[in-house]
Amino acid sequence: MSKSKQFTRRDVLAAGGAIIATSLVARPTMAADKVTEDDPTAVALGYLHDASQVDTAKWPKRAGEAGAKQFCNNCALYQDQGDGWGACSIFQGRLVNGTGWCNAWIGK
Template sequence: MKNTKLINRRNFLKLGMKASGGALALSAIPIQLLADDEVTVDEPLAQAMGYVTDATTVDTAKFPKRAGEAGASQFCNNCALYAGKVDDEIAPCSIFQNRPVRGLGWCNAWVAKS
């Protein structure tokens, strides 16, 4: 009977170790998913919105909103929909269901922060 208890305790501890290892592995997944979830310029919505990761490359003939002096100051990092600080390299954007976009990027939905 005592042996059974020891085995059970040992198995319980092994199970606990496996479970905690699994929990650690699961907790690492969201971090990896977030890093991999950045909006890319070739996605249909990004293309429709004219999203680019470098705002200085916007085709202003196609997107005149970013033309001229006022347009040249538009970047994701000063857009009202950018959920980051002005010096954040990357942050979530609500247009893209809070997936990360580049702070120096731009799209045609740009709205000045108030």
């Protein structure tokens, strides 16, 4: 008698169901990546995690009294995640710091 087991259709379906269930239960929620300041888009737009560090000579949009009030967390493109970071559509939903800034800032 052969020791090899023939898999039935039921075995295959059960295994597939177990794999799917495991992937749904054990897999942590995918968190969006945080944008890094050396990201090419970030560099092109002058994005910094700390808006107070923006070189206003290079990025005059953030100069002056009105400019100093510009932060990611009051930008129309920012979607707050509740932890000080938010998704930014400029960065395809990756996270930017609420107290950051870039030259694409648009007031709400």
